[in-house]
Amino acid sequence: MGRAKLPRKSTSIDMTAMCDVAFLLLSFFILTTKFKPSEAIAVTTPKSVAAKVAPQKDIVEVIFDKDGKVFLTMDDEQIKETIANTLNSTRNLNLDVRAFKKALFFGAPFSGMAAFLAIPEEQRKGNKLPGIPVLDSTNNELTAWMTLVRDAYQGKKPNLLLKGDNLAKYPAFKSVIDAFKKNDFLKFQMVTNPEPVPTGTDLWKKTMAGEKREE
């Protein structure tokens, strides 16, 4: 029996379908990519096994870099405005309220605040700024800042975040904590990078047993 003659097929494959898939995936990745905003303050956070994602809204974040310079950021413009007005009336700082509202972070002593706000936003880089003075325990200005924050929130609790650099020394951390304590901010969260739970430890056993971790 002679074999049926097969028509000669070309070896090239129709790429249209593959192309479709490729571009579908491409558009998906383009749309979901969130580029890391270039950070004005360079901070490498330590790792921890904490699994809870850091809150994004209603945050008051204290950042300290590897030299122990402290910066404060807030996301609520209303609150910032209140703080600016309070500062102007109590300390006579003569601040530009609009610039204060738009500022992404604050990192200068109260005396240098007006000068700080005069610097254009994109030129405010953490390593060139003085930071909020904290290390002097008699004049820990962060305490005053936290009081302002607390008063501005009027009893509501903001999400207090603390973001520190790996190499920051303990005294910087301690003075920040002291500033929190003095203002009755006893609950705060430390921003970290996730890390897997080491196997064989108690926490690992608990997670394996399906117990929910208390946060």
Add this chain to the structure above:
Amino acid sequence: MAEMDTSGGGHKKGPGVKKGKKLSTRVDLTPMVDLGFLLITFFIFTTTMSQATAMKLFLPKDADKPEDQNKAKQSGVLTILLGKDNNVFYYEGELDNSASNFKSSNFKDIRTVIINKKNSVHELKDFVVILKPSEECTYKNVVDILDEMTINVCTRYALVDISAVETTLIKKSEEIAPPTGQ
């Protein structure tokens, strides 16, 4: 791979010139797919996968009067001190006068120390870890040791200021055994 179908025009020659085959209108999509996947790879690699997490820390309110302070049973106490260059020191119970129970360790071994202590304590509620970071240690060390508390499920721990005696002890032992790093 690289051949390109020139179907898009350019083959309309004059009336006298006859081309044998009619070219199909299909375009070779291979380079386009190549490009697509190249871009996909780029976006996959630039996407920040890990979102920052947050670990919670609750601070105790400072007790004004000494009698208000929490008392811990001596037998269940483990004190961990953080020195510079990732050095860790610890002692169980109270520090005795000759400091003979003052031991040095590192971040790798401290977990075993914590687990051993936890298992040897009679009642788990008596088990308290006291963390004393020195001036020299870094924020990373503090977070690491707090993380160690979570990892080993130590529910009772406290961050306490270091005393002068302990600072000198750390200094001394760091001089004897030069810091090894990790």
